[in-house]
Amino acid sequence: MRWLLVLLVALAAFVIAGCSTLGYYGQAAYGHLSLMAAAKPVDEWLADPAAPDKLKQRLRSAQTIRAFASEQLALPDNKSFTTYADLHRTAAVWNSFATPELSLGLKVWCYPLFGCAGYRGYYDRTEAQAFANDLRAQGYDVAVWPVPAYSTLGWFPDPLLNTFIDWPDAELARMIFHELAHQIVYVKDDTVFNESFATAVEQEGVRRWLAAHGTPAAVAAWERNQTVRADFIALVRAARAELAAVYAGSEDDAAKRAAKARVLGDARERYAQLKRERWGGWGGYDRIFGPELSNAQIAALGAYNDLVPAFAALLAAQDGDFAKFYAEVQRLADLPKDERLAALRAGAAPQ
Numbered sequence: 285m286r287w288l289l290v291l292l293v294a295l296a297a298f299v300i301a302g303c304s305t306l307g308y309y310g311q312a313a314y315g316h317l318s319l320m321a322a323a324k325p326v327d328e329w330l331a332d333p334a335a336p337d338k339l340k341q342r343l344r345s346a347q348t349i350r351a352f353a354s355e356q357l358a359l360p361d362n363k364s365f366t367t368y369a370d371l372h373r374t375a376a377v378w379n380s381f382a383t384p385e386l387s388l389g390l391k392v393w394c395y396p397l398f399g400c401a402g403y404r405g406y407y408d409r410t411e412a413q414a415f416a417n418d419l420r421a422q423g424y425d426v427a428v429w430p431v432p433a434y435s436t437l438g439w440f441p442d443p444l445l446n447t448f449i450d451w452p453d454a455e456l457a458r459m460i461f462h463e464l465a466h467q468i469v470y471v472k473d474d475t476v477f478n479e480s481f482a483t484a485v486e487q488e489g490v491r492r493w494l495a496a497h498g499t500p501a502a503v504a505a506w507e508r509n510q511t512v513r514a515d516f517i518a519l520v521r522a523a524r525a526e527l528a529a530v531y532a533g534s535e536d537d538a539a540k541r542a543a544k545a546r547v548l549g550d551a552r553e554r555y556a557q558l559k560r561e562r563w564g565g566w567g568g569y570d571r572i573f574g575p576e577l578s579n580a581q582i583a584a585l586g587a588y589n590d591l592v593p594a595f596a597a598l599l600a601a602q603d604g605d606f607a608k609f610y611a612e613v614q615r616l617a618d619l620p621k622d623e624r625l626a627a628l629r630a631g632a633a634p635q
Contacts, residue, residue, distance in 0.1 A: 311406065311411060314407075315407025316407075318407075319407075319445075322371060323367040324368065326368055330343060339449070342449045342450060342456075343444065343449070346368075346444050346449065346456060347366070349457045349493065352457075352496070353457075356492060357461060357485070357606050358606040358610065359465065359485075360468065362467075364441045365442060365444050366441065367441060367444065369443045370445075370446040373409075375409070376407075376431055376434055377406060377434060378408075378412035378413075378430055379405045379406075379412070380403060380405075380416045380419065381426065381427045381581070382416075383578075384579075385423055385424070386544070388524060388527060388579055390583050394473075402583075405434070409428075412428050416428045425579040425580045426578070429571075429584070432447040432459065433448055433459055433463055435463040435464075442463055454498065454505070458486045462486040465481060466478065466482055468614075469613045469617050471617045476590050477616075479588040480592045485595075485606075488596070488599060512563055515563070516558075517589050519555060519558065520585045520586070524586060526547045526550075527579065527582060530544055530547060548577050551577065555569065555573040556573075572585075594628045594629055594631070595628070598613070616628055
């Protein structure tokens with residue numbers, strides 16, 4: 285049945301895509317097929333005497349988190365994250381992001397079933413890099429990021445993966461809550477809305493998870509991580525605002541390129557200062573704020589964070605009741621995009 289479902293998805297993608305993008309959808313169908321075929325129920329892994337004890341411990345933790353997601357956060361109670369797959373690689377997919385040289389507007393690609401998004405995903409890193417190189421040759425700023433997990437929006441039971449199973453419990457919970465949230469509400473062609481919503485769910489979800497199950501050390505570690513994330517997001521927003529001002533200016537392209545280089549250089553220096561003075565040398569964002577920092581990284585990061593405060597406020601307005609919150613978010617999702625954004629930022633869902 286699993287192979288039949290994937291085959292049907294692949295055939296549908298081929299028919300819709302046409303010859304020009306047949307190769308891309310072929311790798312997507314085969315990549316997802318391989319991922320699903322590698323997944324086995326967690327109970328089978330736990331019963332397997334050859335499975336490492338460390339893996340079994342992480343799988344048990346994941347199942348506790350999975351139950352909490354449905355029982356306490358009103359997230360879907362289905363077979364997602366009840367299976368596990370070892371992909372024998374470091375990422376589930378690699379996503380390519382691109383912007384014009386002097387713009388923060390992400391290039392958008394559209395997909396059957398899921399709508400349009402500001403990235404292109406590949407199951408093979410070499411193919412992702414080759415695609416990115418083609419975009420660079422066309423003059424785009426490009427970023428390629430490893431992605432540990434993705435949501436199929438309930439079309440398939442999303443598995444636990446080796447790409448994130450060894451994360452600390454709070455980070456593992458964050459991943460599971462985020463991906464399950466996409467199964468609750470997903471709006472075609474609105475990446476910022478979708479990712480900000482899922483990020484808001486993960487943040488409040490982890491806070492509640494730690495209150496119920498966290499040790500003092502785990503709570504302290506999460507709070508430190510949240511401080512680092514807040515510093516990082518503030519840095520990205522500042523750089524984005526500076527770049528937006530540069531690109532909106534009346535200077536010629538040569539002057540804009542020089543100003544862009546200064547803004548990005550200053551952002552790298554501020555990042556190094558944060559590492560040194562506030563993060564104790566921790567360099568988890570080095571791959572972003574390295575020599576290849578460009579519009580693409582700055583623009584892509586906004587998709588996951590821009591509307592998080594608005595969603596957090598909406599949840600608080602429902603007295604923290606997740607079921608009511610999801611209903612309000614769905615009402616927003618049903619609005620035209622401009623009205624949806626205005627209503628969310630005003631703090632009121634339609635009645």
